[in-house]
Amino acid sequence: MNKKKKSSFHLFKSFTAYNDIGIDLGTANTIVYKTGKGIVLREPSVVALDSYDRSPLAVGIQAKRMIGRTPDSILAIRPLKEGVIADIECSIIMLRYFLKKTMRKGMFSRTRILICVPYGVTDVERRAVEESAYQTGARDVRTIEEPLAAAIGAGLPVSEPTGSMVVDIGGGTSEVAVVSMGGIVTSQSVRVAGDAFDAAIIEYIKKTFNLYIGEKTAEDVKIAIGSAHPYENEGEMSIRGRDLVTGLPKNVVINSAQIRQAMKEPVDLVLAAIKETLEETPPELSADIIDHGIMLTGGGALLHGLDTRVAEETGIPVHVAAEPLDCVALGTGAALENPHLWETLSN
Numbered sequence: 001m002n003k004k005k006k007s008s009f010h011l012f013k014s015f016t017a018y019n020d021i022g023i024d025l026g027t028a029n030t031i032v033y034k035t036g037k038g039i040v041l042r043e044p045s046v047v048a049l050d051s052y053d054r055s056p057l058a059v060g061i062q063a064k065r066m067i068g069r070t071p072d073s074i075l076a077i078r079p080l081k082e083g084v085i086a087d088i089e090c091s092i093i094m095l096r097y098f099l100k101k102t103m104r105k106g107m108f109s110r111t112r113i114l115i116c117v118p119y120g121v122t123d124v125e126r127r128a129v130e131e132s133a134y135q136t137g138a139r140d141v142r143t144i145e146e147p148l149a150a151a152i153g154a155g156l157p158v159s160e161p162t163g164s165m166v167v168d169i170g171g172g173t174s175e176v177a178v179v180s181m182g183g184i185v186t187s188q189s190v191r192v193a194g195d196a197f198d199a200a201i202i203e204y205i206k207k208t209f210n211l212y213i214g215e216k217t218a219e220d221v222k223i224a225i226g227s228a229h230p231y232e233n234e235g236e237m238s239i240r241g242r243d244l245v246t247g248l249p250k251n252v253v254i255n256s257a258q259i260r261q262a263m264k265e266p267v268d269l270v271l272a273a274i275k276e277t278l279e280e281t282p283p284e285l286s287a288d289i290i291d292h293g294i295m296l297t298g299g300g301a302l303l304h305g306l307d308t309r310v311a312e313e314t315g316i317p318v319h320v321a322a323e324p325l326d327c328v329a330l331g332t333g334a335a336l337e338n339p340h341l342w343e344t345l346s347n
Helices: 002-019 088-102 123-134 146-153 194-209 215-225 256-262 264-279 283-292 306-314 327-336 339-344
Strands: 021-025 029-034 038-044 047-050 056-059 074-077 112-117 140-145 164-169 174-180 183-190 236-243 249-255 294-297 318-320
Touching: 021 088, 021 327, 029 088, 029 327, 038 088, 038 327, 047 088, 056 088, 088 123, 112 123, 112 146, 112 327, 123 140, 140 146, 140 327, 146 164, 146 174, 146 183, 146 294, 146 327, 164 264, 164 283, 174 264, 174 283, 183 264, 194 215, 194 249, 194 256, 194 264, 215 236, 215 249, 215 256, 249 256, 256 264, 264 306, 294 306, 306 318, 327 339
Parallel strands: 021 112, 112 140, 164 294, 294 318
Antiparallel strands: 021 029, 029 038, 047 056, 047 074, 164 174, 174 183, 236 249
């Protein structure tokens, strides 16, 4: 009898090691984690549809290349807005495509899926995420809040009776949380993140230079010379767009100080969320955070000088995770492989 139980246990371990999927379903990018293999897919969260019958034409990288470049017959859609599903039909198409790329045929009915959602999403928003995953044929779908997954993926001691603070800045939302004993003690979720930084750059260039630029150009500018704090040898770059006066193509040269000014408002909103979370943190956990510092994760953590700015504003040491872009996905993987944590997640 004992031998049979042991054999069944090993079969279960083998099953979960290769068939369970963790998904960081982000506004900008989707990252898929497969237990036993790690991160197996990283693609933009974009779907291209035929505008007449809404049949899918491309998903992921190929679809992103179409943004701003398509005729009226093609729609390039981002199914998620501010961290939650805005278009269920497109999200199902996207998830099916990504899972087909990572799973063997016929394995969907035996797959558990764990998907990250922003802290504080409504029940309707959470159900939309779960329904999209179930529509792919998954056996069991559960959700985990992004800041908890980010903290786990960043290697913070979330299960211990000590306070850890994580700031996860993605494409659509910035999640700030204090975690202890395997749960979120206090948290703030603001729908201001990488996309808002890009939008602020577009608006600044429009007002300052009468030049209209696209989302991709704004993102390139943010990555190349964007910053949240002054730094030595600040750069400049030439950008091309459409002159709003003449309607003709035009080049202008911009510098880091200008882009820092452009992003000031959204960056300040993220800083305000961090301060509010600290104000709501119990004193005992505040002491732990002062000792261990604040961990930055997500693509926004790579914004030049953001760690310095947060440290100056809070007086607390700030660290950038070793793999900030992957923390949420790695956290879902760790949760899948931890039976106790899996059972505590909503279903």
